[in-house]
Amino acid sequence: MTLRERLLADLTTALKTKDTARLEALRMVKAALQKQEIEVQHQLDDAEVMALLSTLIKQRREAAESFAKGGRADLAAREQAELELLESYLPAAVSADELESIVTAVIAETGASSPKDIGRVMKAVMARLAGRRADGKAVNDLVRAKLSA
Known part of the structure; x- marks a missing residue:
């Protein structure tokens, strides 16, 4: 069963069990899937669905932070719940030690030594992390710290 099929099956299950929080989140995912499929004019494969979910997770994280800063704890909690639901469909994140x-x-392989090499290092690191879940901002921060030292 592909990730797309699993999402749609879980949507049907949430509909039957009347799990409204899960249903709303999965409907949002389905809408994003359909929009993306119309744009690319083919059915998304697992890698493309994972990339889409990663984008949606990032949006939820940013929204939760914004709501929390704005004093709207109720909306921040809702965004956080959606974020956790979406994360359950992705593989486990890369640990900090592994990253x-x-x-x-x-850095050793590319011979990078200064902040000018960040782009080259980021490209190679992200290529190694392909198919695995890692926060790009965290990777970038780590690369900058290592090259600045």
Whole structure:
């Protein structure tokens, strides 16, 4: 069963069990899937669905932070619940230790030594992390810290 099929099956289950919070989140995912499929004019494969989910997760994280800063704890909690639901469909995130070892290895392999090399290192690190879940901002921060030191 593909990730897309699993999402749609879970949507049907949420509809039957009247799980409104889950249903709303999965309907939002379905709408985003359909929109993306119309844009690319083919059915999305698992990698494309994972990329779409990562984008939706980032949007939920940013919205939750904004609501929390604005004093709307109720809306922040709702966004956080959607975020956790979406994360359950993705593989486990890369650990901080593993990420640091990958960045260190790539810096050594590319011979990067200054902040000017951030782009080259980021490209290689993200290529190694393909198919795995890692926060791009965290990767970038780590690369910047290692190259600035």
